[in-house]
Amino acid sequence: MRIALQVLIFIIALLLHGVRDVFAQSGVEPPAVGQPPDFSQVVGSFQIQAEATPVRVDLEDPIVVTATITGQAVEPYTPQQERLRLFPETTVHDFFIEPLGVGGTSGRWVFSYQLRPKRKDVTLIPGLKLVYYAPRQGRYQTAYADAIAITVTPRAEPTITVPGLSVVQAPPEFFELAEETPLRAWGLAPAMLVIFLLAPPLLCLTILRVVKRRTRTTNRRQRVVDDILRSLQASDFGKISDSVVAYLRDVLGFPASEPTGAEVDRWLKRLGTSATVRLRWKETLAILATGRFAPDRSVAEMLQSDELCALITDTEEEPCLAVR
Amino acid sequence: MPGRALIACVTLLLGARGVVAQDALARAAFADGKEKMKAGKDSRASFRQAAEAWRQAPGGLAHSLGRALNAGNAAYLAGDVPSAIAAFRLGLMLDPQNEFLRRNLEHVRTQVRYPRGGNGRPEQNAWPIWLPRLRPGAWLLIGVGGYMLGWAAAMMWWATRSNTWGVANLAGAVVALASGYGWLLLEQEHEKNRVTPIVVIAADDLPLLTGNGRSYSAHPDLPFVNAGMEARRIGSRGDWLHIQFASGAIGWIERAQAMEVELVRE
Numbered sequence: 198m199r200i201a202l203q204v205l206i207f208i209i210a211l212l213l214h215g216v217r218d219v220f221a222q223s224g225v226e227p228p229a230v231g232q233p234p235d236f237s238q239v240v241g242s243f244q245i246q247a248e249a250t251p252v253r254v255d256l257e258d259p260i261v262v263t264a265t266i267t268g269q270a271v272e273p274y275t276p277q278q279e280r281l282r283l284f285p286e287t288t289v290h291d292f293f294i295e296p297l298g299v300g301g302t303s304g305r306w307v308f309s310y311q312l313r314p315k316r317k318d319v320t321l322i323p324g325l326k327l328v329y330y331a332p333r334q335g336r337y338q339t340a341y342a343d344a345i346a347i348t349v350t351p352r353a354e355p356t357i358t359v360p361g362l363s364v365v366q367a368p369p370e371f372f373e374l375a376e377e378t379p380l381r382a383w384g385l386a387p388a389m390l391v392i393f394l395l396a397p398p399l400l401c402l403t404i405l406r407v408v409k410r411r412t413r414t415t416n417r418r419q420r421v422v423d424d425i426l427r428s429l430q431a432s433d434f435g436k437i438s439d440s441v442v443a444y445l446r447d448v449l450g451f452p453a454s455e456p457t458g459a460e461v462d463r464w465l466k467r468l469g470t471s472a473t474v475r476l477r478w479k480e481t482l483a484i485l486a487t488g489r490f491a492p493d494r495s496v497a498e499m500l501q502s503d504e505l506c507a508l509i510t511d512t513e514e515e516p517c518l519a520v521r
Numbered sequence: 522m523p524g525r526a527l528i529a530c531v532t533l534l535l536g537a538r539g540v541v542a543q544d545a546l547a548r549a550a551f552a553d554g555k556e557k558m559k560a561g562k563d564s565r566a567s568f569r570q571a572a573e574a575w576r577q578a579p580g581g582l583a584h585s586l587g588r589a590l591n592a593g594n595a596a597y598l599a600g601d602v603p604s605a606i607a608a609f610r611l612g613l614m615l616d617p618q619n620e621f622l623r624r625n626l627e628h629v630r631t632q633v634r635y636p637r638g639g640n641g642r643p644e645q646n647a648w649p650i651w652l653p654r655l656r657p658g659a660w661l662l663i664g665v666g667g668y669m670l671g672w673a674a675a676m677m678w679w680a681t682r683s684n685t686w687g688v689a690n691l692a693g694a695v696v697a698l699a700s701g702y703g704w705l706l707l708e709q710e711h712e713k714n715r716v717t718p719i720v721v722i723a724a725d726d727l728p729l730l731t732g733n734g735r736s737y738s739a740h741p742d743l744p745f746v747n748a749g750m751e752a753r754r755i756g757s758r759g760d761w762l763h764i765q766f767a768s769g770a771i772g773w774i775e776r777a778q779a780m781e782v783e784l785v786r787e
Contacts, residue, residue, distance in 0.1 A: 370594075
């Protein structure tokens with residue numbers, strides 16, 4: 198009887214184990230159709246919780262996140278860190294994520310991660326989620342952990358811990374040596390300054406004075422010539438004769454009061470006048486002499502005032518007389 | 522007599538050699554400092570030695586612009602900000618428009634701990650922005666040249682009544698006036714440095730007092746001054762200097778705690 202009872206118990210146990218195995222094996226393959234992209238390759242029934250420490254860090258300093266998964270897993274689909282996809286896709290934009298290690302036992306799996314915030318405006322670690330296949334329900338399900346609030350502060354400036362050490366930052370030009378050329382004095386003696394200030398105006402005034410004198414001489418000469426030319430328009434022979442003599446005396450500087458052709462010719466030659474002009478003067482004075490001494494002035498009246506004006510004008514234009 | 526002549530010659534030779542020797546010593550120390558800095562070692566002592574050698578060289582820092590610049594650079598690299606500022610200010614007395622001195626001085630001033638609110642800051646350079654920064658010698662040449670050309674153009678204009686010469690005369694006058702103005706500004710600065718020399722504070726957290734004694738109270742607006750701050754000496758009495766900052770604050774400070782920058786040619 199006892200033996201039969203033991204055998205019966207053994208058979209029942211075998212049956213139960215087998216049923217469990219059958220139950221476990223039947224439908225345990227997570228279906229490919231409808232499989233979520235963040236399926237963590239676990240089958241069974243699970244809950245997940247998360248903790249983080251510290252929750253106040255400087256930028257890019259580490260936070261250790263511990264994810265604890267509890268429940269029943271179906272072999273071989275137990276939680277494995279390399280297959281888990283606990284963090285939402287957007288987490289990588291805010292954190293650097295590194296797996297740290299695995300702990301716990303069957304039925305309670307503990308996974309550690311190191312998260313380092315990338316930006317100062319990150320304010321929380323998103324809630325972890327575990328997507329698993331539940332064979333009893335025959336569908337994929339998700340377990341969630343709560344989000345964890347964190348504070349990210351700017352990184353502090355580094356401090357020099359060596360007492361008395363001052364770090365000198367200098368541009369490259371501080372390391373270049375200049376040549377030591379002795380300086381020359383750049384001052385100006387007062388006497389030299391006075392000379393520099395007075396010399397140009399004095400020089401200019403001197404030049405202006407010389408130029409003015411020349412201009413005055415030329416103007417006076419021109420006025421005399423103009424008067425003579427006007428007086429030559431008169432029809433009276435005596436006045437014409439006087440005008441010619443006045444020109445020779447006042448303008449050309451001829452000393453005699455009754456010039457002859459030969460005398461004027463010599464005088465003009467001395468001045469440097471051209472031969473043509475001298476010949477014309479000679480002829481003109483010959484006619485004037487005839488008119489002066491001859492009682493009959495009809496010859497003299499042949500002398501045209503226009504010709505005399507032209508002669509005087511041509512004489513004035515002689516180069517040797519223009520510079521006088 | 523021959524002995525005295527010999528001594529005089531030897532002294533002369535030694536003097537000349539002294540200049541060369543000091544400069545060589547300073548340059549060697551500077552080079553040593555650079556090497557140490559490259560190797561990541563403490564180079565301040567070497568740079569300090571270089572700065573001191575240049576200061577002690579015959580003629581002092583007023584000997585040349587190059588020496589003032591070198592001594593200032595060495596002092597800064599040795600961590601001695603007040604000495605660096607003093608050397609650069611002295612160099613700028615020699616050549617107020619030197620670009621290297623002005624640029625290095627601006628950099629060193631960034632290391633000075635000025636009080637909040639702008640009190641105690643150095644005086645701003647009031648050079649007109651439209652006027653080129655030229656040396657005094659350049660202003661002199663340009664001014665004299667413009668003046669002479671202006672007169673010559675005036676004479677030509679009087680003779681020919683041509684507008685071109687009139688414009689040339691005007692241009693010459695403008696150049697001469699601008700040069701004269703630039704020269705005047707430099708002369709004013711020179712005179713200012715002579716009458717009220719620059720004083721550079723040599724240490725941090727020094728009290729600026731209302732009188733020439735430690736029993737006097739601190740200045741109400743500027744109670745403490747720091748190393749590298751610049752002021753002008755408006756008086757002195759015994760061991761105390763009466764100084765004025767560009768912001769207008771006037772007070773007294775101990776002579777031993779400040780560096781006076783005066784251009785004294787040997």
